[in-house]
Amino acid sequence: MQVDQLKVKITAINEVAPTIREFCLVPVDGELLPFSPGSHVVVEMDGGEKTYKNAYSLLSDPRDVSAYRIAVRLQDASRGGSKFMHEQVTVGDELKISTPANLFAPHWPAKKHVLIAGGVGITPFMAYLPELERRGADFELHYLYRSSQTGAYRELLSKRLGGRYFDYDSLGGSRCDAVEVLSNRNLGTHFYVCGPESLLSTVQQVAADLGIPDSAIHYETFAAPKPGEPFEAEISETGQVIPVGAEESLLEALEAAGVEVPNLCRGGVCGQCQCKVVSGDIEHRDNFLSAQDKAAGQSIMPCVSRSKSPRLVLDI
C-alpha cells in the first residue's frame, strides 16, 4: 500500500537556456505515478562527502507516466546541488527521487487563471498547460526572463499559446507592468506566481494596492536555504551536539548526523519539518509559521531557518 522513493535513470540532458538544463528521468524498475500540475520531487544526489537534496518542479505532461522531466538552473551561488546536476550528472546515471508532492496546485474552481513566470519559474506552468487545455480552462501566461540566462521553451510556448502568451525579455528591453497584468480582472480570476522573490513581492504589493484578496494569489518560492553564521544544534533528549556550517541548512546538518526529520519541500513552505525549540534565538526565514508563531520562538523550520545565538536546543 505504501510507496517511498523512486529510482530513476537519466535518459537525456538538454540545454534549454544558457543556464538551464533539462533532465529526462525514467524509472529503473516499476512505473512512475501520474501527478498533478504544480507537483515537485526532491532529487537526492550522492555527491560523495555530501548528499544534496533539492526540490524541482515536474514540467512534463502530468498524465505521461513514461518519463518525468525537470529543469535545473545553475545557481550563481550554488550550494552544490545545481552545480552537481550541471557538472556531474550524465546520461545513464541513476538518481533517487521522492514521490511527487504538490504545494502549488491550480485552483480549479477559478473562472480564469493568470500565470506569471519568472526565469526558471516557468517549470511548474509547463505541467499546468496540458491540464488547463484538456479542461478548456480560460488562462494566459506571462513569461519574464533574461534571454542571456533563462527563457527556456519560449518559442514553443509562443507557438502553442498564441494570443494567450505574453513575452517579456528584459535583455530586449521588454518589461512586464504588473499593474497592467493585474488590473481590471473579472471576479473569479486567480493569479499564480513562480519565480524569484522580487517578482512575488512585486505582484503581492500590486495586488494589495488594487484590493485583490490574498486568496486569489498563489505562489511558489522554493528559496534555496541561504547561508548564515555557523551555530550548534543540541538535541535536548540525548544531549547530542551537531555543528551547522555556514553553507548548510540545519535540516541538512541534522540529516548528516543521522537525525531523521520528516520533510517535503525543503524550502520553508510545507511545514513538515517543524521542530520544537527549547532554547536559543531563532532567525526565521520560512513562509510557513505565522507571525505569532515566529514571535513565540518555540518552533523552527530547519530547512531554511537558522539560529542567531551560538546554540539552539531542539526537542526532537
Place this chain on the structure above:
Amino acid sequence: MRLAPKAIQTFRDDFTYSNSPEAIQRFPFPFPEDEYRYSVNIEPHTPKEGPGSAYEHLFDIDEHYLSEMHERALVLKEMPERCLSMPHMDLAGWDMVERVMVSLTEDYPQHFTLTRNGDNWRWENKLLNIDDSFTFGNTGTLPLEPMEYIGRQMQGDFTLLDQREGDLYMDAGIITCPADWSLAFDAGMSFSEWHGPVPMAKDSTIFERALKYLTAIQVGKPVRRLNWTMTINARMDTSPETYHRWGHERTTVTPENVGEKVYLRVELQVLDRMPRSNALLFSIRTYLMSLEDIVTNPVWAKRLHRVMKTLPQALIDYKGLSRYHTTVVDYLAAFDKAN
C-alpha cells in the same frame, strides 16, 4: 482465510443482516484503552493483524459486499442527491476509478479483473456481473460519472476532498451509509466548517493540527483512523435525510432487547492522496456489530463497558446515545464484574 461475500441481507425493514463468527473475529474493535479519549489517532495504512484482517488491504471487501451494494442502490434510487460531484472534480473521480480498480485487481483477483491497453480499459466485477470497456479519462464512455460508477461497486462511503488554500473542501462524494451527517448539507464546505458540530472542536487545536497533517499526505502513503458511534438495529443509512425512519428507534431499547438491538458502529477511515488531481480520497468503511456479538469476546465486553461508563456527557449527547446509554452500561456491567 477471507470470506466470500454471502447472499444479500437487509439493513432495513426486517433487518436480516448478521455477522458470521469469522466476521466477528475480524471486527475492527476501536478502543485501545479503558477510557475513550478524543484524539486524531491517525496511523499509516499498512497491513496489520495478519491475513484476512480488515487492515490487510487498501480497501476491505468482506462477506457483506452484496448486501451493501444492494442497500446502496436502494438509497440512490430513492435519493439520487446522496451522490454529488462538482464539475471540477471529474479528474479526481478518474483518480479514484484507477486507485480502486488497480487495488481490487491486485488484492482480490478472484473477484475483480482490470485489463489495460493504454487508455482502453476493461473492468470485470464478477460479484456484480459487470463487464465494461471504456476509455480512461473520458467520462462519456462510462455508464455513470466516474466516482458514482466505482462508488456503486465499493463497500463504504467515499468523499473526494479538493485541496486549495491549505484547506480541504468537500466537493464530491457518494454517501449512503453515514453516521448522521449529510453530504448535501456539507457539500462545498471546508474542513473546519464540516467539523463545526463536533463538541470541543472550537476550543481545541486538534482540528488545526489534523488539517496540517492531512494536507501534507503524499501520494502512495495512505493513512487511516477509526471512528465509532452506536446505531439501533443494523441500519446502514442513518442519514439526516431519513431521520424520520430511524430517530425514534432510539426509544425502543429495553434491558431485554439491548444486546440484539444496539450495534457498535465502527468506521475505518482511510485518507489517500489522488495523484492526478491532488484531491484527497476519504473512504469511510462502516462495520456494524451487535452488542451480543461483541460480548462473545470477553476482552471487548470488559473494555466496552469501561469506555461507555466513563464517556463524557458531551460525547454521549453528540453521538446520540443519551436515550439508551444507561441501558447499554447496565447490560455490559454483567461482563465486567470487577468494575
